[in-house]
Amino acid sequence: xxxxxxxxxxxxxxxxxxxxxxxxxxxxxxxxxxxxxxxxxxxxxxxxxxxxxxxxxxxxxxxxxxxxxxxxxxxxxxxxxxxxxxxxxxxxxxxxxxxxxxxxxxxxxxxxxxxxxxxxxxxxxxxxxxxxxxxxxxxxxxxxxxxxxxxxxxxxxxxxxxxxxxxxxxxxxxxxxxxxxxxxxxxxxxxxxxxxxxxxxxxxxxxxxxxxxxxxxxxxxxxxxxxxxxxxxxxxxxxxxxxxxxxxxxxxxxxxxxxxxxxxxxxxxxxxxxxxxxxxxxxxxxxxxxxxxxxxxxxxxxxxxxxxxxxxxxxxxxxxxxxxxxxxxxxxxxxxxxxxxxxxxxxxxxxxxxxxxxxxxxxxxxxxxxxxxxxxxxxxxxxxxxxxxxxxxxxxxxxxxxxxxxxxxxxxxxxxxxxxxxxxxxxxxxxxxxxxxxxxxxxxxxxxxxxxxxxxx
Numbered sequence: 001x002x003x004x005x006x007x008x009x010x011x012x013x014x015x016x017x018x019x020x021x022x023x024x025x026x027x028x029x030x031x032x033x034x035x036x037x038x039x040x041x042x043x044x045x046x047x048x049x050x051x052x053x054x055x056x057x058x059x060x061x062x063x064x065x066x067x068x069x070x071x072x073x074x075x076x077x078x079x080x081x082x083x084x085x086x087x088x089x090x091x092x093x094x095x096x097x098x099x100x101x102x103x104x105x106x107x108x109x110x111x112x113x114x115x116x117x118x119x120x121x122x123x124x125x126x127x128x129x130x131x132x133x134x135x136x137x138x139x140x141x142x143x144x145x146x147x148x149x150x151x152x153x154x155x156x157x158x159x160x161x162x163x164x165x166x167x168x169x170x171x172x173x174x175x176x177x178x179x180x181x182x183x184x185x186x187x188x189x190x191x192x193x194x195x196x197x198x199x200x201x202x203x204x205x206x207x208x209x210x211x212x213x214x215x216x217x218x219x220x221x222x223x224x225x226x227x228x229x230x231x232x233x234x235x236x237x238x239x240x241x242x243x244x245x246x247x248x249x250x251x252x253x254x255x256x257x258x259x260x261x262x263x264x265x266x267x268x269x270x271x272x273x274x275x276x277x278x279x280x281x282x283x284x285x286x287x288x289x290x291x292x293x294x295x296x297x298x299x300x301x302x303x304x305x306x307x308x309x310x311x312x313x314x315x316x317x318x319x320x321x322x323x324x325x326x327x328x329x330x331x332x333x334x335x336x337x338x339x340x341x342x343x344x345x346x347x348x349x350x351x352x353x354x355x356x357x358x359x360x361x362x363x364x365x366x367x368x369x370x371x372x373x374x375x376x377x378x379x380x381x382x383x384x385x386x387x388x389x390x391x392x393x394x395x396x397x398x399x400x401x402x403x404x405x406x407x408x409x410x411x412x413x414x415x416x417x418x419x420x421x422x423x424x425x426x427x428x429x430x431x432x433x434x435x436x437x438x439x440x441x442x443x444x445x446x447x448x449x450x451x452x453x454x455x456x457x
Contacts, residue, residue, distance in 0.1 A: 020089030020256070027257040033269040035254065040242075040270030041185050041278050042314045046126055046295035047363045048241070049282030052229065054291060056222030059213040061231040066279065069238025070271040074264075076239070076246035082264030084385050085255035092252040096377065099384045101398040103405040108377055108413075112250065115370040116326035117346055121353030122360040123314075124163060128155045130296030130311035139294055140357030147355045156354040159312075164347025186273050188310035192302030193281035196288035217287040236428040237364065238275055243371025243431055248378035293361070326350070368427045375431050376416040379438035380409045383446075387439070393446050408445040412438050 052062055088095050093112065097105040129139045137151035147153050197203055201212035214220075222228045229237075245251040246267070255263060282298075289298040299307035326346040353359055359366065388395040398406040420434035 025257065026259045028259075029263060029266060032254070032258065032263050032266040036267050036270030037183075037186070037273060040274030041189065042123065042274060044123060044126065044360075044363060044367075045189070045274055045278035045314070046282050046285075046299060046311055047122075047293070047360055048367075049279035050286035050291075050293055050295075050298075051364050052234065052279065053217060053283045053286050054223050054293070055226050055229040055233075056220055057218050057229045057234060058220035059210065059218040061220075061229075062218050062234055062280070062283075065231045065234025066238050066276045069235040070268075070275050072235075072239040073242060073246060073275070074268045074271055077251065077267035078262070078264030080382065081246050081249050081251050082255045082258060083261040084249065084381070085252040086258055086261045086263075087385075088252070089256045090252065091256060092249045092381070095252065096381060098396050098399040099381055100377070100406045100409045101403040104410055108374075112244075112374060113326045113346055114349070115244070115373065116250075117350040118353050118359055118366065119370065120163065120326065120350045121160075121356075122363050122366070124156055124159045124350065124354035125357060125360040126295050127159050127312045127314070128152065128296075128354070129294060130299060130308040131155055131159065133296050133300055133308055139296065140361070145356065145358040148357065152357075153355045157351055160347060160351025160354055164344060164351070185310050185314050186278070188299075188303055188306055189278045189281040192299060192307050192310075193284040196285055196302050199288045200284070217284055223291060233426065233428055236432075237368065238271075240371050240428060240431050241275060241367050243368075244374040244378075247431070247435060248371060248374040249381055250374070365427065368431075372420060372427070372431050372434065373417065375435055376413045376438040377409065379416075379435050380412055380442050383439050383442050387443060388446060391443065391447070393443075393450055397446075397449075408442060408449060411445060412442040415441060 057065075084095075093105075093109045096108060100108065128137075131137075132139050132152065132155060137155055138149045140148045140152065197209075197212070200216040201208070203209045203212055220228075240247075255261075258264075282295075285298040285302050286293065289301055292298070296308055296311050299311045301307070303310065326343070384395045394400070397403070398409075416434050416438040419437055420430040423430050423433065
């Protein structure tokens with residue numbers, strides 16, 4: 001009886017999974033500012049910021065690259081994903097069904113969910129590096145791929161269970177958790193960097209800081225065996241770090257609750273505290289820790305117990321909305337399951353993935369890769385929503401004709417991924433030409449299909 005009542009209560013956690021959000025359920029700007037702050041002042045910042053140091057970024061390249069790249073990311077949220085989300089009030093994972101057909105939707109949403117589970121698993125792994133300090137659990141090394149100990153596996157399983165529970169509770173609880181934790185986490189990043197900065201040099205003015213930054217932190221010299229990054233690497237990485245969420249449109253799941261498209265600019269509350277200041281602060285921390293990649297260890301050295309706790313909470317606040325998206329993606333692919341059930345399934349997968357340290361030790365490459373994989377369908381949806389009607393072509397052909405698979409979208413996805421895989425440029429740079437190519441190819445295929453059948457508008 002008790003189990004039945006619990007199941008019934010969980011079934012009531014309905015969040016308009018397959019229909020537009022009702023007007024009375026729209027959220028205030030503060031909710032979005034909080035969720036962006038909580039998600040992007042995050043555990044991954046303890047990994048990505050240090051990686052810039054390890055890859056030998058020069059200080060000027062870092063600061064200018066982060067300023068410009070994060071601005072481009074904010075504009076992508078404001079002008080690409082938010083307007084579509086506000087007009088449709090649907091999740092990407094359900095809207096894509098109208099465009100791609102149920103067959104391709106199942107494939108795409110399943111891929112989306114798995115990639116988000118891997119990303120959430122990285123957040124849990126980072127959180128585990130901090131908790132491991134308290135229980136003397138060995139933390140994996142930079143080159144580790146497999147779990148380093150039984151204690152590490154147990155630790156990640158426990159943290160994964162907590163993250164899954166919060167994600168099951170839905171948007172309101174995810175945003176509330178973030179709003180409580182985000183200001184404190186940001187303060188810890190700043191305090192930790194300030195505490196360790198004197199170890200790197202005598203800083204009494206801005207000019208002193210800039211000298212220390214160039215000589216002791218972002219020296220322009222990579223560690224042995226690491227590729228050197230320049231200005232354009234930083235700019236494009238900052239722009240594409242959340243590519244799947246803005247250009248790839250996954251954040252339709254969040255912005256469908258927005259009152260208007262201008263809420264997209266609230267992403268700046270995540271980009272500049274998180275993907276600017278937090279990356280800089282964590283870079284200072286790792287430089288003071290002799291460039292040793294151990295998020296929990298360097299945070300503990302910088303701010304003691306509060307620093308280690310910050311890593312844990314930052315892992316949760318990032319993993320929660322990521323898990324929430326994964327649950328929505330799987331829910332759209334499993335129409336007979338309630339969202340809480342598929343979020344639980346996603347949580348189990350995520351928790352298993354988090355046991356493997358490779359998911360956060362190679363985080364920068366994975367972040368670029370998962371955005372690249374999902375990007376072509378984002379281009380297809382943008383073309384369907386905005387470009388086809390303006391070119392006199394009929395949108396939503398899959399829905400109107402009852403197609404199981406929109407073959408034009410599938411061909412665009414496959415061909416674009418082949419093209420970007422063959423491009424002789426760095427991984428961070430491939431998405432932009434790929435995105436433009438995907439839109440052009442899809443528009444061409446739609447034009448050929450509709451003119452062949454005499455169905456232009």
